[in-house]
Amino acid sequence: MGLTRLIVNRFLFGLITLLAITLLISLALEALPGDFAEQRLGQSATPETIAAIREQLGLNKPVLVRYAEWLGNFLQGDMGISLSNSRPVAELLATRLGNTLFLAVASAIVAVPLALFLGIVAALYRESLLDKMISTITLAAISLPEFFIGYMLVALLAVNWQLFPAISSISDSMSLGEKIYASLLPIATLTFVIVAHMMRMTRAAIINLLQSPFIEMATLKGLKRSRIIVRHALPNALSPIINVIVLNLAYLVVGVVVVEVVFIYPGLGLLMIDSVTSRDLPIVQACILIFGATYITLNMLADILAIICNPRMRHPR
Amino acid sequence: MSERLLTVKNLQIEGFADDAWKPIVNGIDLHLDRGEVLGLIGESGAGKSTIGIATMGYTRPGCRIVGGSIDFDGVPILTQTAEQIREVRGVKISYVAQSAAASFNPAHKLIEQYTETPVQHGVLKYQQAAQNARMIYARLELPDPDKIGNRYPHQVSGGQLQRAMVAMAMSCEPDMIIFDEPTTALDVTTQIEVLAAIKDVVKQFNTAAIYITHDLAVVVQLADRIMVLRYGDLVEESDTRSMLESPKEEYTRKLLAVRTFAKNPEPETKEEHSLIEVSDLHAAYGGGIKVLDDINLSIERCRTVAVVGESGSGKSTLARAMTGLLPPMQGSIKYQGEELPRSFKNRTKDQLRQIQMIYQMPDVALNPRQKLRETIGRPLGFYFQMDGAEREQRVKELLEMIELPTNYIDRYTPELSGGQKQRVCIARALAAKPVVIICDEVTSALDQLVAEEILKLLDRLQKELNMTYLFITHDLATVKAIADEIVVMLKGRIVEHGPKEEVLVPPHHEYTELLLSSVPEMHPDWLDDVLASRSAVSA
Numbered sequence: 001m002g003l004t005r006l007i008v009n010r011f012l013f014g015l016i017t018l019l020a021i022t023l024l025i026s027l028a029l030e031a032l033p034g035d036f037a038e039q040r041l042g043q044s045a046t047p048e049t050i051a052a053i054r055e056q057l058g059l060n061k062p063v064l065v066r067y068a069e070w071l072g073n074f075l076q077g078d079m080g081i082s083l084s085n086s087r088p089v090a091e092l093l094a095t096r097l098g099n100t101l102f103l104a105v106a107s108a109i110v111a112v113p114l115a116l117f118l119g120i121v122a123a124l125y126r127e128s129l130l131d132k133m134i135s136t137i138t139l140a141a142i143s144l145p146e147f148f149i150g151y152m153l154v155a156l157l158a159v160n161w162q163l164f165p166a167i168s169s170i171s172d173s174m175s176l177g178e179k180i181y182a183s184l185l186p187i188a189t190l191t192f193v194i195v196a197h198m199m200r201m202t203r204a205a206i207i208n209l210l211q212s213p214f215i216e217m218a219t220l221k222g223l224k225r226s227r228i229i230v231r232h233a234l235p236n237a238l239s240p241i242i243n244v245i246v247l248n249l250a251y252l253v254v255g256v257v258v259v260e261v262v263f264i265y266p267g268l269g270l271l272m273i274d275s276v277t278s279r280d281l282p283i284v285q286a287c288i289l290i291f292g293a294t295y296i297t298l299n300m301l302a303d304i305l306a307i308i309c310n311p312r313m314r315h316p317r
Numbered sequence: 318m319s320e321r322l323l324t325v326k327n328l329q330i331e332g333f334a335d336d337a338w339k340p341i342v343n344g345i346d347l348h349l350d351r352g353e354v355l356g357l358i359g360e361s362g363a364g365k366s367t368i369g370i371a372t373m374g375y376t377r378p379g380c381r382i383v384g385g386s387i388d389f390d391g392v393p394i395l396t397q398t399a400e401q402i403r404e405v406r407g408v409k410i411s412y413v414a415q416s417a418a419a420s421f422n423p424a425h426k427l428i429e430q431y432t433e434t435p436v437q438h439g440v441l442k443y444q445q446a447a448q449n450a451r452m453i454y455a456r457l458e459l460p461d462p463d464k465i466g467n468r469y470p471h472q473v474s475g476g477q478l479q480r481a482m483v484a485m486a487m488s489c490e491p492d493m494i495i496f497d498e499p500t501t502a503l504d505v506t507t508q509i510e511v512l513a514a515i516k517d518v519v520k521q522f523n524t525a526a527i528y529i530t531h532d533l534a535v536v537v538q539l540a541d542r543i544m545v546l547r548y549g550d551l552v553e554e555s556d557t558r559s560m561l562e563s564p565k566e567e568y569t570r571k572l573l574a575v576r577t578f579a580k581n582p583e584p585e586t587k588e589e590h591s592l593i594e595v596s597d598l599h600a601a602y603g604g605g606i607k608v609l610d611d612i613n614l615s616i617e618r619c620r621t622v623a624v625v626g627e628s629g630s631g632k633s634t635l636a637r638a639m640t641g642l643l644p645p646m647q648g649s650i651k652y653q654g655e656e657l658p659r660s661f662k663n664r665t666k667d668q669l670r671q672i673q674m675i676y677q678m679p680d681v682a683l684n685p686r687q688k689l690r691e692t693i694g695r696p697l698g699f700y701f702q703m704d705g706a707e708r709e710q711r712v713k714e715l716l717e718m719i720e721l722p723t724n725y726i727d728r729y730t731p732e733l734s735g736g737q738k739q740r741v742c743i744a745r746a747l748a749a750k751p752v753v754i755i756c757d758e759v760t761s762a763l764d765q766l767v768a769e770e771i772l773k774l775l776d777r778l779q780k781e782l783n784m785t786y787l788f789i790t791h792d793l794a795t796v797k798a799i800a801d802e803i804v805v806m807l808k809g810r811i812v813e814h815g816p817k818e819e820v821l822v823p824p825h826h827e828y829t830e831l832l833l834s835s836v837p838e839m840h841p842d843w844l845d846d847v848l849a850s851r852s853a854v855s856a
Contacts, residue, residue, distance in 0.1 A: 211378065213419040220373055221434045222406030235424040311424050315469050 003307060010303070014296040021292045022285055023067060029281055030063045036083045036279040057083055070285060080282035084275075089286045092271070097290060099170060100260070100267035103183055104252035107190040112245055115195045119202025119241075120229070126207060135203075138196035146255075150189045150262035157185065168263040186263045190256065194248040201244040205237040212236075239309040246302035253294045322492055322525050323349040323372060328385035330367050330376065330549075342367055342549040344385065351492065352523040356540030356557070358533055358572070360764035361735075364549040365529045369495045372527070373410050374402040390492060407434040411486040413515075415498040417478035421470035428466025431485045440489050453484045456521075457514040475628075476507035480514045487518055493525040500535060504627035504791060505835040512538055512837075513848055531764060533572055534837035537561060538844035545569050557841055571766060573839065578769050578798045580621075580776040590654035591615035592785055593639070593753065598648035600631075600638045608634045609645070610809040616753070621779065621786040623800035623817075625793060625832065631809040632789045636755045639787070640672055670700045673746035677758035679738035683730040689716070689741060690726045696748040715744040719774060736767035740774065747778070755787045760795055772799050793836045797821065805829050 037053040038045055054060045058069075073080060079089040118138070122131040141149065158166035168183045180187075209215060210233060218232045257269030264270065272287035274280075308314065330342035342364040349355050357365040367380060372387055374394045387394040392405060406412075411434075414420040421430060431450040435441035441449070447466070454462035457480045470478055479499060486494050496515065500508040516539055519526050530536050536543060536557075543560050545552040545568065553566045564570045593616040600609040608631045616622050624632045637643040639650055641661030650657045652671070658664050676682040683692060693712045697703040703711060713723040719740040730738055739759060746754050756775070760768035776799065778784055788799060796803060796817075803820040805813040805828065813826040820829060834847055 213414055213416060214422045216377070217412065217414060217420040218422070220370070220375060220406050220412040221437075222403045222408060223433070223437055224403070227437065231425075232422050236422070311469050312471050315472065 003304065006307070007300070007304065010296075010300045014293075014300065017296060018289060018292045019071075021288055022071070025284060025288050026063055026067045026070075026281065029276070029279060029284060032279070034279065035059055036281070039278050040084070066281075070282065074285075079286050082275075082283055083280045084278055084283075089282050092283065093268070093286055093290070095172065096266060096268045096271045099265065100253060100256060100269065102170075102179065103186055103190070103256060103260075103265065103267060104249070106180065106183065107187050107194070107252055108249055110187060111191040111195050111248070112198065114191070115198035115245075116202055116241070118195070119199040120206060122199065122203040123206035123210065124229070131203075134199065138199050141192040142196035145258075146189055146193045147258050147262050149192050150185070150259055153185050153188055154262075166263070168265040170266065183263075183265065186256075186259050186265050189259050189262070190252060194251060198241075198244050198248055202237070202241050205240045206233055209233045209237050235309075239306040242305045242309060243302045246298050246305065250295045250298040253298075254291045320351045321348060322351045322353075322390055323347070324386075324388045325368075325372065326386045326388075328368065328371060328387065329383045330364065330371060331381055331383050332367075333379045333381075338381070340549060341380065342371075345546075345549070345551055347544065349493065349525050349527065351525055353542065354519060354526045354528055354540045356536035356543040357527060357529045357546060358531065358536055358543060359546035359552075360531055360766065362548065363546040365546050366497050368546075369497055369527050369529050370412065372493075373406050373412065373495065375406070404438070407491075408438050408440060408489045409491055410493045410495065411489070411491045413482055413486045413494060413496045413499045416502050417482040418470065418475065420482060421478065423470055426467055426469055427473070427481050427485075431466065431481075431488050434485070434488045438489065446488065449488065450484065453487055453518070454481070456517070457481075457484055458510070459484075474507075476503055476510050479503060479507075479511045483511070483514050483518060487522065487524075490522055491524065493527070494519070496526055496528045496530075498530050501530065501532070505793070505837075506627060506831055508535070508837075509835050509844070509847065512844055515539065516844065532837070534839045534843075537839060537841045538837060545572065561839065561841070578772060580772075580799055590651070592618045592653060593787075594649075594651040594654075595635075595639065596649055596651075598635075598638060598645050598650070600634055600643055600645040602634075602643070608809050609638060612648070612809075612811060614804060614811065614814070616785060616787060618752075618785055619779070619783050620801045621788055621799055622802045622804060623788040623790060623796040624804045624806060625790060625796050626806035627791060627832075629808070630806040632791075632806050633757055634809075635806070636674065636757050636787065636789055640674060640755065666700065670696075670749045671752045672755065673749050673751035673753070674755045674757065675739070675742045675746050675759045677761050679730075679735065679742050679762070682742055683738060685729065685731045688727055688729055689744075692730065692741060693744050693748050696745060700749050711748070715748055718747065718778070719744045734767075735763055736770060739763060739771055743771075743774065743778070747782070751784070753785045753787065755789070757789045758791070759788075761790065761792065768795070769798075775799065793832060805832065 035054070036057065037050045037059060040053065041049055058066065070080060079093070081087065082089055082092055118134050122134045125131050154166045157163045164184050165182055166185070168186055170179050170182045174182065206229075215228060215232055218228045223232075256267060257273065259265070260267045260269035261273055268287055268290065272284060275283035275287070325345065325347040327344045327346060328342055329340065329344055331338040332341040333339075341362075345364075345368055347355070347368070357369060359365050367376070370376070371382055372389065372394065374387070374397060376382055382395060385395070389405065390409065394402065394405070397405070421427070428447055428450050432441075432443055432446035435446040436443050450466055451462050454465055459465050459477055459480055465473065465477070465481075473481065483499070499515065500511050503511060512535065518524065519539070526539075528536055528539050540557050542554070542556045544554045545560075545566070547568055553560070553564065553569050555565070560569065561573070564573055593614075595612055595614040598609055598612040599607065601607045610631075612635060614622075624635060626632045634643060638645045641657065641659060641664055644659035650659075652668065657668060661669060690709070690712055693715055694703075694708050697708050697711055709726070712726055716723050716725055721737060721740055721744075725733075730741060733741065742759075760771055763771065772795065775786065779786065786799075788795075790796060800817045802816055803814070804811055805820065805826065807828050813820055813829050821833070823830075825833065837843060
């Protein structure tokens with residue numbers, strides 16, 4: 001039926017999109033001035049050494065051939081070897097991905113409930129001072145670029161008052177508490193950035209619904225306000241809210257690049273930036289694949305959840 | 318003998334518009350006895366809904382009660398706390414809204430929404446309430462009354478849903494029900510079922526009711542007494558029969574007389590080709606269900622062809638197919654003997670120009686950010702490359718033609734009334750100098766007196782400009798007023814087609830008969846008579 005077909009369709013389109021992205025990245029890196037060999041050798045480069053490295057790593061083959069080789073290996077489960085330090089890409093990625101997910105999950109745990117709560121409060125006390133304060137603050141937060149918020153937090157909380165570390169270096173040997181303490185500032189930054197979005201959607205979805213005739217009907221049936229919100233408004237507001245939450249979760253994984261750079265947080269984003277700088281293609285490809293897959297999967301999830309939340313879709317005529 | 322249930326004194330309500338509070342109900346007095354049905358009638362903006370729901374201590378956002386008193390069965394409604402008023406709503410007074418589709422929560426089953434009121438107020442246990450629901454569903458002749466409650470609102474038809482809402486209003490056996498235009502959104506044939514259901518439960522439970530509508534012919538079927546309202550003031554109040562027999566006020570007389578306009582029939586002209594010749598037309602949306610099935614139709618120059626049918630009969634789809642918005646699956650549309658491309662994309666500018674459309678909702682059809690200069694001037698530029706002073710002059714001529722002042726050229730459409738907006742839509746269509754105008758339910762969203770003015774305008778323009786109209790409507794009163802020829806559609810097919818005199822005079826096709834007999838007439842026994850004659854036929 002409809003849902004299964006949608007999932008299969010989206011899955012296939014997702015695969016095609018991923019393929020296109022990886023090819024695009026290969027071409028883009030090729031277009032950048034300089035290749036891995038030149039970057040690696042820097043000042044000490046001589047035409048002979050550069051040629052030697054190119055020969056050794058297979059960099060002098062045409063870009064499309066290299067892409068085909070990479071794709072063939074990848075399909076057999078081999079993500080390749082980092083050009084910079086000759087370690088398997090999969091191994092390098094594992095810790096970095098873990099760190100990024102840690103940051104994303106921690107931020108989501110703070111931001112999602114906070115956004116829902118603020119959104120419901122703002123909707124309930126619409127046009128009040130409280131509502132306006134919430135709106136103003138979250139709007140200001142969303143309008144500022146994340147690096148600006150990040151540096152502001154560093155300036156205030158790390159430099160001025162020295163409450164938290166300015167650089168979030170975390171490692172596997174740290175306890176959970178230490179990890180959280182070390183990454184508090186990036187978590188706060190990400191929370192600031194995504195709360196506004198989700199909160200505003202929650203507020204809008206509920207307000208939009210509170211004006212609908214079936215809420216008026218519930219009121220005229222003499223129901224309690226709490227019951228009206230929970231039983232009549234919320235089930236119908238879920239699908240836009242879930243949608244924006246899931247998209248923001250995608251942002252937490254994919255969009256953290258800038259924040260990771262600001263706090264020198266050892267996540268996937270930072271790894272990718274470093275690898276782009278050194279033209280370390282296998283790593284960049286792998287990072288992009290993960291980012292792309294996350295984004296596509298979560299988007300698909302958002303659509304599926306939206307359908308599941310809609311009784312018209314769940315119970316067709 | 319009769320016991321006073323509701324007394325409203327000097328009720329004053331204000332609405333917030335254009336940055337200021339303005340009075341919308343000016344000191345209305347109103348009373349209702351137990352078991353009595355009061356009809357509130359008036360055009361939009363009369364304040365009738367506002368008064369109705371105010372008796373439940375409720376105002377819509379942007380409205381506020383500023384004065385007066387409401388006494389319901391000894392309870393001073395306006396001075397109750399929110400918690401106290403909650404105990405009245407749903408239990409003592411319940412509400413039936415205009416659109417059941419919008420007023421049922423899409424996320425819950427019908428029976429859950431029925432039982433919610435008695436269970437939440439602690440009047441009945443769930444099982445008992447559910448059993449009552451099945452009984453009342455059966456009484457209102459809903460199909461499969463034991464199981465229909467397990468359906469979601471979108472899984473039943475419009476008329477059924479409206480009856481389910483009447484049932485829901487009865488769930489606590491209230492003393493009074495507010496019916497707020499409960500049949501306005503329905504087809505005439507469905508309206509009869511709902512009216513019968515309402516009349517039945519009101520009698521059965523001896524429930525008092527306030528019945529709000531703009532349709533006098535509907536309210537006389539139910540109301541013992543009628544109040545006519547206009548701009549928040551009482552125009553006239555009397556019992557139903559004496560209001561019909563001897564209305565005191567000019568405004569009431571106008572409301573009563575509103576269905577009297579009839580144009581003079583256009584003489585039939587015979588040309589070599591019909592202006593438009595539709596043959597063997599089939600159309601469907603998305604390759605799915607057929608919406609038009611083997612349509613054959615010819616339209617002669619300078620005539621008005623009315624297409625009537627219920628919602629879902631395919632009449633608007635016919636318009637979409639003729640304009641090329643929905644390319645038909647098969648069949649042909651010939652214009653002056655020449656075949657038109659199926660899609661509007663393949664038609665020439667001149668072909669497009671000659672067939673124009675006017676829509677049901679002028680609010681949606683007009684760009685609110687454009688002045689009339691742009692709205693009406695755009696087709697002049699598009700079709701005739703007019704600009705500057707010439708275009709300005711032509712827009713003014715068109716405004717005169719639709720009886721609007723020429724200085725309106727600088728107004729934005731939201732500054733106009735509903736009827737004026739529809740006039741602008743007409744002017745925009747005329748700007749293209751069309752031969753045919755397709756009017757899709759153009760008077761359905763308007764008050765009756767305003768609608769009549771629009772019909773008169775269209776009639777005058779037809780005579781002056783030799784227009785040909787294809788007039789799509791579900792309203793038979795409109796058809797009687799304006800049509801030369803009538804096409805009756807049912808489920809995508811044409812069931813009857815002929816000159817007005819023939820179609821409207823017996824013998825009719827079975828379905829035409831049903832349609833015609835379902836149009837409420839302005840006498841209080843009409844509903845009972847129709848129901849009696851129908852049950853006699855079926856017995």
